[in-house]
Amino acid sequence: MNVAGEHPTAQQAGQSAESHPADVGRRDVGSAESVRAGRSWWDANADEYQAEHGDFLGDARFVWGPEGLDEEQAGLLGEIAGKSVLEIGSGAGQCARSLLARGARPVALDLSYRQLQHSRRIDAAHGVHVPVVQADAAALPFADGAFDLAFTAYGALAFSPDGGAIMREVHRVLKPGGRWVFSLPHPIRWAFPDDPGEEGLTATHSYFDTTPYVEQDEDGRATYVEHHRTLGMRVREVAAAGFRIVDLVEPEWPEDLAQVWGGWSPTRGRRIPGTAIFVCDRD
Template identity: 80%
Template sequence: MNEHEDAVFSAGVARRDVGAAESARAGRSWWDANADEYQADHGDFLGDARFVWGPEGLDEQDAGLLGDVTGRAVLEIGAGAAQCSRSLLARGASPVALDLSYRQLQHSRRIDLGHAVAVPAVQADAGALPFGDSVFDLAFSAYGALPFSPDGAGIMREVYRVLKPGGRWVFSLTHPVRWAFPDDPGPRGLTVRSSYFDTTPYVETDDEGQATYVEHHRTLGMRVREVAGAGFRLVDIVEPEWPEELAQVWGGWSPTRGRLIPGTAIFVCVKDGAPGGA
């Protein structure tokens, strides 16, 4: 899952419009620079071959949101070190892991070598998937790609294109309501500070004002319209509850907040009709 961690920044934070090229450049460079720390900090929770949908620890083997994966061609978008794909490989699927960050995919290769497995990996932008039409049975993203692109609708259309008829597209991201609250795991993070309806991107900048990290917020309704506009049928929106036994803090996710407000939204979609309007 691709949520930004606490860090020290030399220049500052801004809320401003950011285009696709600047977002992609910032995302690639940030994850290349921070992949080592991310995997070191969260490797125990993520495992080497575990499929969790978010910091609440909802496991796909329990949730079954993708359905039966045996023998299915599966695309993971924003794969990181491909822990989820590796889990599906062990369950009989044929996954392909895609990520914009070369360093994250190097970690995928490192884990593969340690387990004598091989998850096919591709470095590419989710907005321009390097695959033909109707080649995958399933596609998913666990906190990958969508929050870092200004063109979520374009990603949805690309996923629709590469899925076979009847294919399922499942993705998780920060619950949209969380954008109204400070990204603080303590009591301060329970008080609304911003407008939920303000979709101006969150941008961290260097000394020259260039974006080094970017996240894009969309309301729940906007995400639903992206799904429907691409031609998908929305089957479900899952909002995992915080487990009583889970004590960990991950960025702004924590027991304090997780037991009161949702932290993750999982969209379950099916390709079973003609594409709608953009």
């Protein structure tokens, strides 16, 4: 699971003080610039991210978001034993490793080479092996109908300039009857400042403005980019790719969870949704 979250995301996902961007704001970003920034940012910050959030994520735990909704209890993927499963935006492969332990045949894909190195490190520590692939989720290097199931837990979609391309690629590599489940920051959160306290409960930005959030260096080059789509836009991406939505899950914040993760916190999570999980079938 790769959770950066929302503006000012990079600092909150574990970026060191020395690597803070020269400028932050919103502007249009080309696809190549966005992908390049995403790969570079996650490569540079993977170590700190895993160190900071590794205890919550575990080595072989499958959670759909900061609320800690566990797939083993939620069962959103359905039956997984013996199934070929593609994890997109896998980070260090914690979710894929969890499925491996339950009898699935997972492959973990991520844009960041350094994140995949962490996956190999954890594999070695546990004596297991999850195959990893470095690639852009909008251009999956797999044959048509290669997988039974596909999912992403906070990976890829929020960082991609073309969510529709990801949907189409996932549809292509899934077998008929396959399932695609993806979680991402709930779109409504785009309207609120990324503050875990009371300040984060007052809308300050238009929900309908989809201009990307960008951090850039002193030369104006994007170093981190996050993309927003409204709920309706995501539904249209799913439908246009040929999927049928069978559920939309908005996890409530658990009473016993005190963790603060960037803008996610009990204060906000008990009042506004932090995560949206789309469950989609390929007919």
